[in-house]
Amino acid sequence: MDGIKFVLNSKEVCYTGSAADRLLDVLRDTYDMKSVKCGCKEGECGACAVLLDGVLVNSCCVAAGAVEGSEITTVEGFRETEQFKVLSNAFAGLSAVQCGFCIPGMVMAAQALLSANPHPTDDEIREGLSGNLCRCTGYNAIVNAVKNAAKEGEGLW
Amino acid sequence: MREICRSIKKKDHDPKIEGRSRYLADYNLTDSGREILCGKLLRSQYARARVKGVELPDMPDGYIYVDASDIPGDNNVNIVLDDTPVFARETVEYIGEPIGMIVGPDEKEVSRLISETKVDYEALEPMTDLRKADKAFFNYEFGHGDVEKAFAEADRVFEEEFTTGYQEQAYLEVQGMMAEPEDDGKMYVHGSLQCPYYVHGALARAMGTGPDGVHIYQDVTGGGFGGKEDYPSILGCQVAVAAKKANAPVRCYFDRREDMEFTPKRHPSLCRYKMAVKDGRVTAVDCDVIFDAGAYSTLSAVVLQRGIIAAPGIYDIPNVHVTGRALKTNTVPCGAYRGFGAPQTFFAVEMMMSHIAQALGEDILEFKAKHYVKQGDKTSTNGLYHFPVPIPAMVDEVDELSDLRRKHKEYSKPQSGRYRRGIGLSTYFHGAGFTGSGERDIIKAVAKLHKYPDGTVEVLASNSDIGQGVRTTFPKIVAHELNIPLEKVYYDHPDTARVPDSGPTVASRSLMTVGELLRRAAIKLRNIWVEGEEQEVEEHYKEPDFMIPFYLDRFEGDAYPTYAWGVNAIEVEVDTYTGVTNILGAYASFDVGTPVDYNIVMGQMEGGFLQGIGYASIEKMDYDKNGKIWNRSFTDYLIPTAVDVPELKVTLHVEEYPDGPYGAKGAGELPLVGAAPAFVAAVEQALGGAEKHPLHSAPFNAEDVISELNKEVK
Secondary structure, three states: OOOEEEEEOOEEEEEOOOOOOEHHHHHHHHOOOOOOOOOOOOOOOOOOEEEEOOEEEEHHHOEHHHHOOOEEEOHHHHOOOHHHHHHHHHHHHOOOOOOOOOHHHHHHHHHHHHHHOOOOOHHHHHHHOOOOOOOOOOOHHHHHHHHHHHHHOOOOO | OOHHHOOOOOOOHHHHHOOOOOEHHHOOOOOOOOOOEEEEEEEOOOOOEEEEEEEOOOOOOOOEEEEHHHOOOOOOOOOOOOOOOOOOOOEEOOOOOEEEEEEEOOHHHHHHHHHHOEEEEEEOOOOOOOOOOOOEEEEEEEEEOOHHHHHHOOOEEEEEEEEEOOEOOOOOOOOEEEEEEOOOOOEEEEEOOOOHHHHHHHHHHHOOOOHHHEEEEEOEOOOOOOOOOOHHHHHHHHHHHHHHHHOOOEEEEOOHHHHHHHOOOEOOEEEEEEEEEEOOEEEEEEEEEEEEEEOOOOOHHHHHHHHHHOOOOOEOOOEEEEEEEEEEOOOOOOOOOOOOOHHHHHHHHHHHHHHHHHHOOOOHHHHHHOOEOOOOOEOOOOOEOOOOOOHHHHHHHHHHHHOHHHHHHHHOOOOOOOEEEEEEEEEEEEEOOOOOOHHHHHHOOEEEEEEOOOOOEEEEOOOOOOOOOHHHHHHHHHHHHHOOOHHHEEOOOOEOOOOOOOOOOOOOOHHHHHHHHHHHHHHHHHHHOOOOOOEEEEEEOOOOOOOOOOEOOOOEOOOOOOEEEEEEEEEEEEEOOOOOEEEEEEEEEEEOEOOOOHHHHHHHHHHHHHHHHHHHHOOOOOEOOOOOEOOOOOOOOOOOOOOOOOOOEEEEOOOOOOOOHHHEOOOOOHHHHOHHHHHHHHHHHHOOOOOOOOOOEEOOOHHHHHHHHHHHHO
16 A cells, blocks of 8 residues: 555554645544644644654654654653653652643653763753753753653663 | 652653643544534734624535624623623724634634635724823722822932833643533533633623533643633633534634734733932832733733732832723733733832942842831731741842852952853742632632542542642642542542632632642541541631731732742843853742642742743743734744753742641742843843943843943944
């Protein structure tokens, strides 16, 4: 069958809609990945961030056609991992989740950061999360949660 | 700290971080068994015009147009006054005002139909200049002492004018509401909102059904900050009218640009202050506070009240005269935003006091300190500060965090070179809970606990968790009093069909006021607890005995039972070549009484403080002479990211409030209120002080620094 073949959370899928559709809409509407949030639809807020072959991207700025042959990870897939559990515990320990709308994107950003740099400094964490807006927390709790996760999850990344 | 302060895992942590929480946009199109129709608003292109007609394109089957003629009840959204329409009346009053709504199954098709609809306007002259605006929605005046005499006898008189801009709440989840007609003829309205019973009151009236014909549910809400206080009432009425006509569920949620441009924000302000000084002390303040209300009055009355009550700051000034007006302009109506009028006047009074100190050659910190109010002093409205005022101790705490006093002296010496530093201080309060007698006379909060035979207890209240954590802290209080595990107590999102009206989620009141009702209810339940039985208890709000009755007609009495206190210091380095201001440190001590969960309260303090820093520095939004807002995306309206500030250094100072649960008092708004004067004072000091560069406006961004420095060149 014609379509855009990619791996979504470890499962092979074939999207038969337009190659010009936004990945954000495809993930939410066709594959029901509702962890992927729409905060601005123009690449500014990071609420729709997912991993594309391990790299953090804003799915609102990716065309469906661009993911042919790639691997996409959203929180629906990531939440099954040990790394997620460590991050979630670290966020919980500092009550770093308030309204929650930025959080799935934020968690994917943390995962991208720790995968590339398992022992980040505070400044590197802030840089790594700087594409993800949070209006609730002032970022302290999130930055410290990622720092704690890196410590607790030593060896996982 | 007390046992209750110990942080626990938030009850909504797992579903939120796992992406399982369902926000309004996450309902699938057929979740309710029926197709959800998409609604989009037809908006005015003019700031002021008579609408002569609407010409629709050919409407495909299943697509309908809805406007004011379809409203079953009143075309008035029940807010404070009656002026806000559900859909436009004969005229439109601002760019973006909803004229009607097109609904149908396919979102893209609805958008096409909206773009092809032609509206016939007769343009009218709009008012888009606050300085010329003359229609006052609200006009207040109060004071005490003999201001005229104090000015006549003054050694010196200072007069200055201060302005502040819009601030957009910028919650990460945009506004959205949905209405579903139910089989029994009732209308079910739900969405992203703060105040279920406000929406309920508005719906009952617009739908003409009375209170039993509608019920309101709060979905998981991605932030509010005031922005979802009044607006969901308006959007809720619009989707309900459409759902009634379509006899199908209708959902409307905005895109970011639509949300930024057309939903309420913080009121821009223009404050004129005059102060008299005699023997080195401020003896009188006379100030005129103007808020830009926008096209409809919405919440401007109460926002203005809070603003003008705070106008003299936390200073003991014997003679006070305050006037305040909320003026109509043909721009988007302003509404509630964390701080609710107080950030504007605290900006003005803090800058004013700092400027006077500099003009008198006094140290700013010491000059402020000798004017601080203390316990037992009168408030601006002849009420009393009934409880200790911990400001001096809190200044010491901030000094310890920031080295404020030493840096302040160091940076006040003449600086040269490209990079220059400054540190600014602000000291302020936030009145806890509703202004005046609103809690006693209007809200009359009721909260319940329902115990099931298996021993689980449900909290029944109407306060919404919008991120601030009441789904965790309410059960925490109840479990604590009942001495049962926290897992046995839960608090679901409120549905007005099931919960009593414990009031709106506003005014930093939920934990202090409703939390206390729940604490008392839990004690009641504990005393009658019978194993295995279903039981219910109820508590009603009682005004604390010590309060001096407040009279709004003359602004007399205790406007608030108690106050949360804040001290902020912000340290900056200004690049005088680019104008960019780098924040080196942001420090604060906040007294919100006992934190009923330390992490949750610290999250409120840090998050609010950063919103305040944004308001002070980079969050600039304005409209052009046609009333069109320039900054309507995250590209044009910047909010702070994780790299825009270093770690915020916040400490809690605890003055327990006897009428709040375990000593807690209002918390949510306080941390935003003082950031602007601290930041702008810091920039002012870096630029050489008020003698060279007196600053009078917030936000103050890189462009403002450059234009201020250009004045020096002349």
